[in-house]
Amino acid sequence: MAVRGHLLSLLVLLALAAAAAAGGGGTPSTGTGTLVPAAPGASLSDRARDDRHRHAYIRSTLALRRRAAEVGASAFAMPLSSGAYTGTGQYFVRFRVGTPAQPFVLVADTGSDLTWVKCRGAAPSPADAQPPPPARVFRPADSKSWAPIACASDTCTSYVPFSLANCSSPASPCAYDYRYKDGSAARGVVGTDSATIALSSSSGGADSSRRAKLQGVVLGCTASYDGQSFQSSDGVLSLGNSNISFASRAAARFGGRFSYCLVDHLAPRNATSFLAFGPAPGPATQRTPLLLDRRMSPFYAVTVDAVYVAGEALDIPADVWDVGSNGGAILDSGTSLTILATPAYRAVVAALSKRLAGLPRVAMDPFEYCYNWTAGAPEVPALEVHFAGSARLEPPAKSYVIDAAPGVRCIGVQEGAWPGVSVIGNILQQEHLWEFDLRDRWLRFKHTRCAQ
Ligand SMILES: *[C@@H]1O[C@H](CO)[C@@H](O)[C@H](O)[C@H]1NC(C)=O
Ligand SMILES: *[C@@H]1O[C@H](CO)[C@@H](O)[C@H](O)[C@H]1NC(C)=O
Ligand SMILES: *[C@@H]1O[C@H](CO)[C@@H](O)[C@H](O)[C@H]1NC(C)=O
Numbered sequence: 001m002a003v004r005g006h007l008l009s010l011l012v013l014l015a016l017a018a019a020a021a022a023g024g025g026g027t028p029s030t031g032t033g034t035l036v037p038a039a040p041g042a043s044l045s046d047r048a049r050d051d052r053h054r055h056a057y058i059r060s061t062l063a064l065r066r067r068a069a070e071v072g073a074s075a076f077a078m079p080l081s082s083g084a085y086t087g088t089g090q091y092f093v094r095f096r097v098g099t100p101a102q103p104f105v106l107v108a109d110t111g112s113d114l115t116w117v118k119c120r121g122a123a124p125s126p127a128d129a130q131p132p133p134p135a136r137v138f139r140p141a142d143s144k145s146w147a148p149i150a151c152a153s154d155t156c157t158s159y160v161p162f163s164l165a166n167c168s169s170p171a172s173p174c175a176y177d178y179r180y181k182d183g184s185a186a187r188g189v190v191g192t193d194s195a196t197i198a199l200s201s202s203s204g205g206a207d208s209s210r211r212a213k214l215q216g217v218v219l220g221c222t223a224s225y226d227g228q229s230f231q232s233s234d235g236v237l238s239l240g241n242s243n244i245s246f247a248s249r250a251a252a253r254f255g256g257r258f259s260y261c262l263v264d265h266l267a268p269r270n271a272t273s274f275l276a277f278g279p280a281p282g283p284a285t286q287r288t289p290l291l292l293d294r295r296m297s298p299f300y301a302v303t304v305d306a307v308y309v310a311g312e313a314l315d316i317p318a319d320v321w322d323v324g325s326n327g328g329a330i331l332d333s334g335t336s337l338t339i340l341a342t343p344a345y346r347a348v349v350a351a352l353s354k355r356l357a358g359l360p361r362v363a364m365d366p367f368e369y370c371y372n373w374t375a376g377a378p379e380v381p382a383l384e385v386h387f388a389g390s391a392r393l394e395p396p397a398k399s400y401v402i403d404a405a406p407g408v409r410c411i412g413v414q415e416g417a418w419p420g421v422s423v424i425g426n427i428l429q430q431e432h433l434w435e436f437d438l439r440d441r442w443l444r445f446k447h448t449r450c451a452q
């Protein structure tokens with residue numbers, strides 16, 4: 001309720017874009033001098049000079065107007081790439097925050113509601129013995145736009161996940177101890193700051209000359225953390241469905257939606273695609289309702305109607321896909337391998353392994369079915385996931401019979417507890433554009449290499 005102040009401050013400043021608008025002509029001044037008509041009797045060369053000035057003024061004014069109009073309807077994008085080069089199964093996004101802007105590499109995570117960066121003095125807790133790499137750290141004291149959030153504020157008490165109950169004095173900083181499902185954790189204090197964004201054209205390309213600031217981004221300043229997940233990144237960019245997540249706040253300002261395109265998870269570091277806010281570049285061909293269910297928050301749930309292998313519908317109880325029966329399926333950019341609740345896992349693995357039975361088996365953790373793939377490339381049966389509204393995900397074979405080692409491929413799904421939710425991980429999502437339309441509640445997608 002009382003968070004309105006923060007929402008209202010979520011504005012894009014056009015000032016920086018305006019500075020870039022003058023093109024080669026330098027920063028436009030107020031320009032009043034150039035509006036004075038040439039004095040009678042002034043020489044033609046004086047008139048010509050004045051006309052040139054006036055023309056430059058007119059052009060820059062029009063450029064500003066055009067740019068302002070574009071920004072109003074615009075989008076912004078950030079480079080996104082696979083983190084495989086660090087040995088993790090995450091996708092990384094480049095993010096700039098603070099004034100002046102400090103650059104970071106963050107995990108793009110649809111399963112998170114708090115965005116945070118490692119702060120000065122951040123260190124893994126002693127249990128994780130390895131010394132920290134010489135990481136970039138955020139220095140709140142060096143950012144003119146950093147504002148701590150008080151522990152007694154509505155934002156802290158209602159929306160910051162894992163905020164600590166101790167609030168001895170109302171103006172103390174809002175502290176958190178964020179616990180992730182995999183056992184990792186991050187501890188620090190929350191504030192708001194401005195993110196620097198590169199406005200993009202309708203074709204999706206980011207144009208670094210058109211920067212703007214997104215104010216009021218809720219940001220955790222993490223002083224200590226546990227877990228391998230955070231060794232190779234500077235923190236997490238929250239794309240979850242939650243009031244304070246970066247995704248919901250940025251989408252609220254840019255068309256109510258965001259999208260990402262995931263390159264092959266084994267792609268090199270320089271193979272970048274994008275995380276974009278505003279209309280997705282290029283129309284997606286498939287769509288299914290996005291279930292922004294409170295019970296599933298901050299996750300994005302979708303309804304699976306059926307799973308097919310080699311054209312045959314698998315026999316999976318409907319409960320498995322029903323959020324109301326403690327089942328359901330979510331799409332998660334922060335999970336690498338797809339996790340299927342037991343009945344779905346059994347059915348999928350049985351159908352795939354039956355058709356790969358001619359291959360020599362190899363044992364390899366954590367997979368149940370791995371094969372020696374050196375003897376040739378057998379045909380992998382097609383896997384199709386049908387969603388409500390007749391949307392079909394037809395992932396390439398490499399997304400579910402995955403490269404696990406040289407010459408070894410495995411059925412790349414994991415078994416999850418039943419009852420329990422199933423998770424469509426980022427490998428199954430790779431080489432697709434995914435658009436999360438939070439305003440109209442659609443998930444749209446299409447197959448694409450995501451190469452730029
Ligand atoms: C209370 O919060 C502060 C941060 O404001 C933190 O440093 C401290 O450890 C917390 N104390 C307890 C007992 O949790
Ligand atoms: C945050 O919550 C408030 C009050 O519940 C709501 O009015 C507002 O729209 C929410 N903002 C976002 C970005 O979800
Ligand atoms: C990445 O770098 C490699 C080697 O430097 C180069 O061959 C390749 O074309 C680059 N790929 C992209 C997508 O830029």
Ligand SMILES: *[C@@H]1O[C@H](CO)[C@@H](O)[C@H](O)[C@H]1NC(C)=O
Pocket residue numbers: 362372373374375407408
């Ligand atoms: C796969 O089979 C080839 C040929 O039989 C063999 O040389 C190789 O060691 C096998 N690879 C594994 C991982 O078992």
